[in-house]
Amino acid sequence: MSAYAWVVLVPLAGAALVPLFALAGPTARYTFANLVGFATAGLALALVPLTSAGTGVAFRWLPGLADFSVFRDGLSLFLVLIAGCIGALIVLYSVKYMERERDLTRYYSLLILFIGAMVGLALTSNLLILYVFWEVVGLCSYALIGFFYEDPKAARAGLKAFLVTRVGDVGLLVGILTLYFSVEPHTFDLGRLMELAAQGGIPPVALATAAFGFLFGAVGKSAQFPLHVWLPDAMEAPTTISALIHAATMVNAGVYLVARTSPMFAGVPGWLAAVAWVGVVTAFLSATLALVEPDLKRLLAYSTISQLGYMLFSIGVGGVLASQFHLLSHAVFKALLFLCAGAVIHEAGTRNMYEMGGLGRHMRVTAPCFLVGALALSGVPVLNGFWSKDLVLSAAWHQGQYWPLAVAVLTAVLTAAYSLRAYYLVFCGRKGPEVHEAPAVMTGPLVVLAVGAVLSWLLVGPQSRLLEMVGYAPHAISALELIRETGTSPVLALSLGALALGLGIYAWARDPGARVTGASPALALVLGRAYGFDGLYLWVVRGVVRAGRALLRGLEGAVLDAANYAVSALTVAGGRAGRRVQTGDLNRNLVGVALGLVLMLACLFGIFLAFRGRGIWS
Amino acid sequence: MTWDMATLWRSDLAAVVIMVGLGLFCVATQRNLIKVLIGIEVLARAVTLCLVSAGLNLDKQGVASALTIVCITLDAAVVAVALALVVNAARHYGGISARRLTRLKG
Structure with a gap:
C-alpha cells in the first residue's frame, strides 16, 4: 500500500519544500519542481500493477474517523494517471512559459500542491479526506487563477471561482454529513457506504439528499449549468494553470465524484435524469457561447464546460465507462489545445482571436498540433475524441434516452463548428502579426500530447477491463471490439452526420457565430451576455450586499451602537457623580478606610452566620 | 457580680470599643496632622489592649506579651516615620493642616 501513500505525500511534501529550493536560485527551483512532478507521474504509473478491486488503508491518519484509505480500482487510477502525467508535462512547459514572471516560488508550490491534492482526491475512499482535498483543490484554483493578483481582473476571477465553487461545496458537505449520520455506526468510508446502500441500509430520504448534494457539489466543481460562470473568467490565470484546471485537475473532480457514486445513487428517483439533463443542457448552452466568443482561451473554456456536460450526460444515461473514456480523451486533447493556445498567446501577445490570423505560416509545430486537438474535439474519426464521443452517444442510444441524445448530437454539430472556427481565426486567413515558433521546451509537450490525442483511445481495453472489474462497465471491450462496435452501430451515422453538419457550417461561414449574430441583434445580445447568468448572479449578490448594508444600518446603528453610546453615557454620568x-x-479618606473595614467585618460576620453549624469551621 | 475572667474580658472589650471610637473620631475630625497622628496612636493602643486582654482570657499570656512588645516596637517606628512625613509636609505646604494636603501631585 505504500505506493498509494507516496503518490500523495511526495507532491504534498514537494509543495512545502519548493521555497527551500528557491533559496538556491530559479534553476534549482524549477528543477526541483520538475523532479517532484515527474516523480509523482512515475509513482502514479507504479500504481498500475497494484490496481485491483476494493479498497485498502494507505496510512492511518485519524484512526476510525479519517484513515487515508484508497480505492485501488481503475476509476481512480485513470484520474491519478491523468493528474500525474499531464501535471508533469505542464510543470515542464511552465519552465519556459513562466520564466519572465515574478513570484515563481508561489507558482510552483501551488502547482504541485494542486496536482497532489487532485491525486489524493481521486484516490481516497474516505469522504472526509475527499472533502479536505476537494477544498485544497478549490483553494489552489483560487490562488492560481488569481496568480497575477495585481491585475484586478485576475484577482476577481480567482475570487469568483472560489465563491461559485463554494456554493456547490455546501451541497457536497451536506451530502457527506447526511451519509455519515444516516448509518450506524457512523462512517465516512465511501466503500462501506456504497455496500450499505446496495443492501438498503441507508434511509431513502437521506440517500436522496446525499445524491442531490453530491450532484450540486459536482456541478460547482465541474462548472456545470447553473454554476458554470466561474470557468470562463478563470482564463485570467496563466495558460499553464488553465490547462491544468481543464485537463488534469479540478473540473474532472466533479465528474469523477458523480461517476464514483453513481451505482449508489442510481436508485434515487430522478437523479440519473437530473445528471443527464444538467449535462446535456450545459453542453448545448456553452457550445453556443463558444461560437461567438472572441477570446481564444474563453472559447476553450466554454468547450471544456461543454465536454464536461457530455461526461455528466453519459453518467446520467448509465455510461460510466463512456464518461471516463471521454474524460481521458478530453484531458489529452484539451491539455494539447490549451498548451497550443499558450504558445500562441505567448508569441502573439493577445488573446483576441480577431487580432490573430495567419499564424499557421510561422508556427509550423503549434498549428498542426492545435489542428489535431481541434479535430479530436470535433470528433473526427480515428482521433480519441471521435471514439469517446461516439461511446457517449451510443450509451444514450442503448438506454433509449432520445431527447437528451438529440440535444447531445446538436451539440456535437456546434462543437465541430466552433473548433474549426477557432483554428481558422487563429492560424488561417488574412495576414496577422509576425510571430516566431515557441521554443522546444514548449513545443515538446505539444507533440507528446498530439500523439496522445491520436492514440489515447487505444487505452480503452485496459480502462474498460479495470472498470468492469469493479462493476462500472457492463463488459470489457478491447480496441478492436471498439472499432467493430462503433462501425456497426447506428450511432455512427449520428456522430458522422453531426460532424458533416459541423463541416457544412464551416463551409457556409468560417465564423458562423459572427454571421448569425450579425443577422440577429437580439441573439447577439443574448449570447453576448452569456444568457445573463453573470448579470443574474451579480444582481443577487448586489441584493444581498444591499440587504446586508440595510441590516448593518438598522442593527448596528440603531441597536448595537446605541447600546454602546448608552454604556458610555452611563459611565460618564457615574464619573461625574462619583467625582465628589x-x-x-x-479626614474623609480615613473615614472611608474605617467604613471599609466595618464593611469587611460585616461581610465576614455574615459569612460566619450563613455557614455556622455546617462544620466548615472545624 | 464577681470579677472573674469573663467579666474582665467584657470590660476590657468595652474599653477597646471606646478607645476605637475615640481614635476614629479624632482621625475623622481633626485637621491638625499631629492630632490625627495622636488619633492613630489611640487606635493602636486599643489594638494593644485587645491583644493583652485576649491573652489573659485565653490563658496565652506569653504569646500576648510577645505580640504586644512587637506591636509597641513597630508602633514607635511608625510614629517616627509619620512624624518625619508631617515635618516634611509642613515644610512643603507651609503648615500642618490636613486641608493643605488635597492635591494628588505635590
Whole structure:
C-alpha cells in the first residue's frame, strides 16, 4: 500500500519544500519542481500493477474517523494517471512559459500542491479526506487563477471561482454529513457506504439528499449549468494553470465524484435524469457561447464546460465507462489545445482571436498540433475524441434516452463548428502579426500530447477491463471490439452526420457565430451576455450586499451602537457623580478606610452566620 | 457580680470599643496632622489592649506579651516615620493642616 501513500505525500511534501529550493536560485527551483512532478507521474504509473478491486488503508491518519484509505480500482487510477502525467508535462512547459514572471516560488508550490491534492482526491475512499482535498483543490484554483493578483481582473476571477465553487461545496458537505449520520455506526468510508446502500441500509430520504448534494457539489466543481460562470473568467490565470484546471485537475473532480457514486445513487428517483439533463443542457448552452466568443482561451473554456456536460450526460444515461473514456480523451486533447493556445498567446501577445490570423505560416509545430486537438474535439474519426464521443452517444442510444441524445448530437454539430472556427481565426486567413515558433521546451509537450490525442483511445481495453472489474462497465471491450462496435452501430451515422453538419457550417461561414449574430441583434445580445447568468448572479449578490448594508444600518446603528453610546453615557454620568467623593481630604479618606473595614467585618460576620453549624469551621 | 475572667474580658472589650471610637473620631475630625497622628496612636493602643486582654482570657499570656512588645516596637517606628512625613509636609505646604494636603501631585 505504500505506493498509494507516496503518490500523495511526495507532491504534498514537494509543495512545502519548493521555497527551500528557491533559496538556491530559479534553476534549482524549477528543477526541483520538475523532479517532484515527474516523480509523482512515475509513482502514479507504479500504481498500475497494484490496481485491483476494493479498497485498502494507505496510512492511518485519524484512526476510525479519517484513515487515508484508497480505492485501488481503475476509476481512480485513470484520474491519478491523468493528474500525474499531464501535471508533469505542464510543470515542464511552465519552465519556459513562466520564466519572465515574478513570484515563481508561489507558482510552483501551488502547482504541485494542486496536482497532489487532485491525486489524493481521486484516490481516497474516505469522504472526509475527499472533502479536505476537494477544498485544497478549490483553494489552489483560487490562488492560481488569481496568480497575477495585481491585475484586478485576475484577482476577481480567482475570487469568483472560489465563491461559485463554494456554493456547490455546501451541497457536497451536506451530502457527506447526511451519509455519515444516516448509518450506524457512523462512517465516512465511501466503500462501506456504497455496500450499505446496495443492501438498503441507508434511509431513502437521506440517500436522496446525499445524491442531490453530491450532484450540486459536482456541478460547482465541474462548472456545470447553473454554476458554470466561474470557468470562463478563470482564463485570467496563466495558460499553464488553465490547462491544468481543464485537463488534469479540478473540473474532472466533479465528474469523477458523480461517476464514483453513481451505482449508489442510481436508485434515487430522478437523479440519473437530473445528471443527464444538467449535462446535456450545459453542453448545448456553452457550445453556443463558444461560437461567438472572441477570446481564444474563453472559447476553450466554454468547450471544456461543454465536454464536461457530455461526461455528466453519459453518467446520467448509465455510461460510466463512456464518461471516463471521454474524460481521458478530453484531458489529452484539451491539455494539447490549451498548451497550443499558450504558445500562441505567448508569441502573439493577445488573446483576441480577431487580432490573430495567419499564424499557421510561422508556427509550423503549434498549428498542426492545435489542428489535431481541434479535430479530436470535433470528433473526427480515428482521433480519441471521435471514439469517446461516439461511446457517449451510443450509451444514450442503448438506454433509449432520445431527447437528451438529440440535444447531445446538436451539440456535437456546434462543437465541430466552433473548433474549426477557432483554428481558422487563429492560424488561417488574412495576414496577422509576425510571430516566431515557441521554443522546444514548449513545443515538446505539444507533440507528446498530439500523439496522445491520436492514440489515447487505444487505452480503452485496459480502462474498460479495470472498470468492469469493479462493476462500472457492463463488459470489457478491447480496441478492436471498439472499432467493430462503433462501425456497426447506428450511432455512427449520428456522430458522422453531426460532424458533416459541423463541416457544412464551416463551409457556409468560417465564423458562423459572427454571421448569425450579425443577422440577429437580439441573439447577439443574448449570447453576448452569456444568457445573463453573470448579470443574474451579480444582481443577487448586489441584493444581498444591499440587504446586508440595510441590516448593518438598522442593527448596528440603531441597536448595537446605541447600546454602546448608552454604556458610555452611563459611565460618564457615574464619573461625574462619583467625582465628589474624591475630595483628597485626609479626614474623609480615613473615614472611608474605617467604613471599609466595618464593611469587611460585616461581610465576614455574615459569612460566619450563613455557614455556622455546617462544620466548615472545624 | 464577681470579677472573674469573663467579666474582665467584657470590660476590657468595652474599653477597646471606646478607645476605637475615640481614635476614629479624632482621625475623622481633626485637621491638625499631629492630632490625627495622636488619633492613630489611640487606635493602636486599643489594638494593644485587645491583644493583652485576649491573652489573659485565653490563658496565652506569653504569646500576648510577645505580640504586644512587637506591636509597641513597630508602633514607635511608625510614629517616627509619620512624624518625619508631617515635618516634611509642613515644610512643603507651609503648615500642618490636613486641608493643605488635597492635591494628588505635590
